[in-house]
Amino acid sequence: MRNLLLASAAVTLVCTGTAQAADIAIGHLADLTGATASVSKPFAAGVADALNYINANGGVKGDKIAFETVDYSYQVPRAMAQYKKWTSESKLAAIQGWGTGDTEALVSSVAKDEIPYFSASYSGHLTDPQGKTSAKAAPYNFFYGPSYTDGCRGLVEWAAADWKKKGGKGQAKFVHMGDNHPYPNAPKDACGAYAKEKGFEILNPIQYSLKPGDFKAQCLSLKESGADYAYLANTSGSTISLLKSCETVGTKAQFMGNIWGMDEAGLKASGEAANGMTWVVAATTWADTTPGMTLVREISKLSDPSGKEERPSHYMRGICSAFYMKEAMDMATTMPGGVTGANIKAAMYKKSNWVPAGLEGVCLPSTWKADDHRGTTQVMVYQAAIKGEDVKMTKVYAAELPRRPEWLGW
Amino acid sequence: MISSSLIPCGQFKTSYAKDTTIFDTPVMRAWAVLSVLFLIAAPSFLNNYHLSILIQIGFMGIAALGLNILVGYTGQISLGHAGFFGFGAFASAWLNNSFGVPVVLAMPLAAVMTTVLGLLFGIPAGRLKGLYLAIATFASQFILEDFFARADWFSGGSSGAAAAPVNLFGYELSGDKGFFYVVLFWVVVMFLIGSNLLRTRDGRAFIAVRDHYLSAEVMGINLTKYRILSFGLSSFYAGLGGALYGHYLGFVSAEGFTILMSIEFLGMIIIGGLGSVAGTLMGTTFMVLLPEVMEGGVSIAKSLIGGDVSWLNEGLAYIKQASIGLAIILFLIFEPDGLIHRWRLGRSYWKLYPFSY
Numbered sequence: 124m125r126n127l128l129l130a131s132a133a134v135t136l137v138c139t140g141t142a143q144a145a146d147i148a149i150g151h152l153a154d155l156t157g158a159t160a161s162v163s164k165p166f167a168a169g170v171a172d173a174l175n176y177i178n179a180n181g182g183v184k185g186d187k188i189a190f191e192t193v194d195y196s197y198q199v200p201r202a203m204a205q206y207k208k209w210t211s212e213s214k215l216a217a218i219q220g221w222g223t224g225d226t227e228a229l230v231s232s233v234a235k236d237e238i239p240y241f242s243a244s245y246s247g248h249l250t251d252p253q254g255k256t257s258a259k260a261a262p263y264n265f266f267y268g269p270s271y272t273d274g275c276r277g278l279v280e281w282a283a284a285d286w287k288k289k290g291g292k293g294q295a296k297f298v299h300m301g302d303n304h305p306y307p308n309a310p311k312d313a314c315g316a317y318a319k320e321k322g323f324e325i326l327n328p329i330q331y332s333l334k335p336g337d338f339k340a341q342c343l344s345l346k347e348s349g350a351d352y353a354y355l356a357n358t359s360g361s362t363i364s365l366l367k368s369c370e371t372v373g374t375k376a377q378f379m380g381n382i383w384g385m386d387e388a389g390l391k392a393s394g395e396a397a398n399g400m401t402w403v404v405a406a407t408t409w410a411d412t413t414p415g416m417t418l419v420r421e422i423s424k425l426s427d428p429s430g431k432e433e434r435p436s437h438y439m440r441g442i443c444s445a446f447y448m449k450e451a452m453d454m455a456t457t458m459p460g461g462v463t464g465a466n467i468k469a470a471m472y473k474k475s476n477w478v479p480a481g482l483e484g485v486c487l488p489s490t491w492k493a494d495d496h497r498g499t500t501q502v503m504v505y506q507a508a509i510k511g512e513d514v515k516m517t518k519v520y521a522a523e524l525p526r527r528p529e530w531l532g533w
Numbered sequence: 534m535i536s537s538s539l540i541p542c543g544q545f546k547t548s549y550a551k552d553t554t555i556f557d558t559p560v561m562r563a564w565a566v567l568s569v570l571f572l573i574a575a576p577s578f579l580n581n582y583h584l585s586i587l588i589q590i591g592f593m594g595i596a597a598l599g600l601n602i603l604v605g606y607t608g609q610i611s612l613g614h615a616g617f618f619g620f621g622a623f624a625s626a627w628l629n630n631s632f633g634v635p636v637v638l639a640m641p642l643a644a645v646m647t648t649v650l651g652l653l654f655g656i657p658a659g660r661l662k663g664l665y666l667a668i669a670t671f672a673s674q675f676i677l678e679d680f681f682a683r684a685d686w687f688s689g690g691s692s693g694a695a696a697a698p699v700n701l702f703g704y705e706l707s708g709d710k711g712f713f714y715v716v717l718f719w720v721v722v723m724f725l726i727g728s729n730l731l732r733t734r735d736g737r738a739f740i741a742v743r744d745h746y747l748s749a750e751v752m753g754i755n756l757t758k759y760r761i762l763s764f765g766l767s768s769f770y771a772g773l774g775g776a777l778y779g780h781y782l783g784f785v786s787a788e789g790f791t792i793l794m795s796i797e798f799l800g801m802i803i804i805g806g807l808g809s810v811a812g813t814l815m816g817t818t819f820m821v822l823l824p825e826v827m828e829g830g831v832s833i834a835k836s837l838i839g840g841d842v843s844w845l846n847e848g849l850a851y852i853k854q855a856s857i858g859l860a861i862i863l864f865l866i867f868e869p870d871g872l873i874h875r876w877r878l879g880r881s882y883w884k885l886y887p888f889s890y
Contacts, residue, residue, distance in 0.1 A: 153846070155846060155847050155850035155851075156850050156851060156853075156854045164847065167846070171842070171846065175842070191832060191835070192846045193828065193832075194846070194849075194850035194853065196824075196854065199782070199786070199788070199789050200589060200789075201824060203585065203589075203782060204582070204585055204586060204589065204825060205828070207581050207582045207584075207585035207586075207709065208582040208585075210581060210582075211580040211581035211582040211583075212580075212582070223786070223788060224786060224788050224789065227693055227784055227786050227788075228782050228783075228784055228786065230784060231695075231783040231784060232783070246692075248692060257692075259695050259784075303679060303682040303683060304682055304691070304787070304788065305682070305691040305692065305693060305786055305787055305788050306691075306788075307691075308682065308690065308691030309691060309692075311691070425842070426842055426844055
């Protein structure tokens, strides 16, 4: 009896969980409770606030964007089920997605259903829309920012300049550090090849878990290897632990983190252990005073009316991701068929070196082409200066990487 | 007039065949056949979301049944089931991509490969029991996870492997509707095999090993053989489930097959009922539906409160996760014997109505 009741309650709940009648329906996946929640939360907040702001200020040429933020706890089957739920309820115009897992799993589905997928996974192979160099084409995948590989290449360029400036003698030694996992491994080979090209000696990679822990053993290996530059490919949680362990061990290597590897909160948590670390940033920081920050502060007030919260750089990237999609939708309204997935994709190619209106100085100028989804190849390198409670981050380098054809999708 | 559709109140069976029958009455058999027929008709009136939930229940259920044979019937333990599940997914994609084996064949072949692997990793079971065995299987989980991320030739390493859709007689079964039938076919076949296995000599040996290994050995059952065999068999199920999962998603990534998934499989069989074939399916249904139902609840709450604001999203996400945990704990407190026990109680309540004890 009781389970009959339970079952019928379950069925009703499953059936009634529908999105509101939509002008333009999009999906928004986020990880608020899973393994990558620490960086997904600010990013997802950026996307959601930006979409709410767009709706409150005229929408897409008058049409509102109907969306629902769904937490999938970084579990691929849940992301899959949610995708099916969305697509069977209404025709989605686009999806704001999240990490490596959901993005990779949905590549072929979104291509078949013609739904542009704006991810926060920046794997190099997603930049190859026609499958020219990688095994699998990703025609409907877009992301704002440099790919993981390009980010690492930018750091390599900075390291080469830094080595020269410091007057280092002989060949500098470069090491890749990260978990043996799709996300940290994504830039490993390609970035190593570029470091070699730039005259570095490549050491054997050192593995450290994505889960924070005690990494003194890894720091000892790093010390023994005599590495001069260490690229940290994990997310910020484990990177903080690593920095702390290496401070105890006393390594001399210069640490360089990828785009999810360090942020404002991470610097505070690491304290002086992160002093001097450099990492990739692909949008402004909260303290910046570029013209676009006025709009960002307005957007931020939607979920923080006091305006006191200092948003990490991930938040700004979330806003950029949402606004590029919005401008493409604006352009799609004039196309035959209106705001459909295929038209949004076509609209993404219309402009070159563009920044969404109002966000000048916040988002890097980006260009997407039908055969090249590398939005931007510009890499900003920031360096931390930490003394006691005083945390500063300054831009030390901006790399403008060439769009080499053999780098597409790698 | 006593019809054969009623169960006599007492043991009046006169042959072993009657004792081991799967369906006690013809009515029950008719119900089982009817529900399969119902499922065959299902794609014509269900949408893709509901079908994808059923497909998930299907491939997870097959893998969970394998674990139930190992844990529920043979009394062993495995914390590495997700590793085998993943191996099946990669193996099937690998057979198809590298050797051009058609997907329909690659899936059972991948399951056979996983069986071999399971027999290998099951060897410690010949000597270890209880917690020690749990740790040994734990090791297999980590070995396999690391292998997936490293073996570029097999799994595509960090970039993962593409898995082609099922192609049958030149007709591509790629959408949910097509794939639903593939999964349904394997669910029916594997659950029939599972139920029948327990009526065989080997199946009875498994149960004997579980109930009292010393007595089993005295009766002439080769403990090592049956323990390892049970690992192999459970890996076959896991491998097939994994292969279906891989070809359904179209892409296999080393990221998904973590220890958490192994524990989720254990959760399915404990909630469904250890040592019950039907219970496995119920437990899987419960574990797959629970997050979806909770998500539905969250989305209703959002539409009631209004708006998609980030603090609300975060708050509701935590409530959702906590409720999933709470539901499982409450379940274990109030129904430790699993859903199948509740099902049997419910059935006897109706059968004996109004003269229950």
